[in-house]
């Protein structure tokens with residue numbers, strides 16, 4: 001038994017199960033102090049966005065409850081980790097400081113310095129992996145390099161064994177009387193105005209809710225995932241992304257539960273098995289995004305393909321505002337942007353459609369869309385957001401070619417054929433028949449009248465003509481191709 005307390009620094013790992021830092025602290029046997037540090041001040045442009053702050057409040061409340069059940073109080077502090085962590089370690093006489101690693105470039109640089117500074121004071125410092133199936137440096141090409149293409153990355157990933165998740169520690173000893181700030185004082189929840197009603201109705205942050213969501217998905221939806229995951233009108237994906245982002249559930253837990261599901265399918269897994277593997281492959285896209293961010297730390301700001309730095313972008317503020325607020329006149333785009341605003345989440349297919357529209361139909365830089373998503377998504381994640389924006393824009397690793405431009409009408413008709421999704425988020429168009437739902441400007445005047453719609457008043461006319469916008473985008477792309 002070691003007497004000097006262990007300080008566990010929680011970050012994007014807000015859970016007690018499969019939490020190696022907490023597990024190691026419990027094993028060490030000494031009293032445990034659990035800390036969450038609101039370190040926004042060090043994050044630059046990448047501090048928690050508005051929707052993430054809302055989520056964080058609920059997630060911390062949930063974590064405090066789970067730790068409390070185990071006799072440990074969650075200590076909250078705000079400020080610079082470089083000052084607070086050594087000070088708190090000194091205050092409690094910590095013999096060890098443990099945390100789980102994060103991979104945002106600013107956190108890597110800061111944590112490295114902190115680790116050294118703490119170690120120099122004689123404290124045992126250790127960091128662990130809680131956020132990924134494998135460390136981004138562990139998956140390597142045969143030549144020992146990093147991957148820029150998903151398929152070989154996924155193949156390499158499948159050849160590695162995934163560590164089994166560890167259970168939550170049952171009994172720990174806490175250290176009483178450590179001063180903590182009050183969660184409600186952090187102002188993470190919006191007040192004036194309170195825009196979070198839709199988020200509250202849609203989500204329950206926290207570890208228990210995350211486990212419940214995974215269980216329900218594996219029981220009810222995974223079988224149809226491969227066929228239905230592209231249909232935004234159906235509830236056919238796991239919606240685990242914000243839980244994974246905040247580490248309320250870890251990818252090893254998702255992997256292990258899905259593998260158990262696969263084992264239950266027996267030797268001829270059929271459609272259900274194909275679907276479950278497709279789901280695991282999506283989880284691998286998350287890993288790939290972290291792999292890219294780790295090896296290309298400028299990914300959130302600069303195009304992975306350098307010739308795109310010279311792309312002739314537009315600075316049309318009115319068009320950007322219309323996109324943000326779902327007023328482009330293209331129903332599937334507007335439905336998506338309204339779903340995002342109302343719930344803090346957006347279906348993957350529609351993320352691709354709205355991103356393509358911003359970057360290709362409006363020629364607005366992907367970084368602006370990335371920043372809007374950063375503020376409005378509850379799952380805003382530096383790696384997945386940056387990698388995905390670059391992927392859609394054609395400037396990223398293994399990206400969709402720039403010249404492959406989504407037609408928002410055809411995408412809507414293909415993936416929302418019955419119009420459920422558009423009707424849900426654009427009730428003003430609900431009375432239009434399917435034949436014109438995704439192209440209201442082509443509806444005959446009489447049909448519009450019967451549906452009670454005046455275009456330009458109840459719903460906007462298209463902001464751009466897609467065919468012309470497409471030609472303009474291809475011409476812009478030619479400019480950088482010539483120069484490359």
Ligand code: FAD
Pocket residue numbers: 229237238239240241242244245279282283284285286287289346347348349351352355373377379380381382384385386388389392
């Ligand atoms: P499921 O289909 O159930 O997939 C399971 C998990 O796999 C997800 O929770 C997620 O962690 C991971 N995943 C699935 N697809 C991807 C993908 N393409 N890239 C990386 N991980 C993936 N995802 C984020 O978590 N945060 C972001 O900030 C983010 N920004 C995006 C921006 C754009 C422009 C696009 C096109 C995609 C973005 N994605 C982002 C990826 C993807 O859209 C979401 O992860 C997914 O929609 C989340 O829903 P789900 O949990 O139901 O996913």
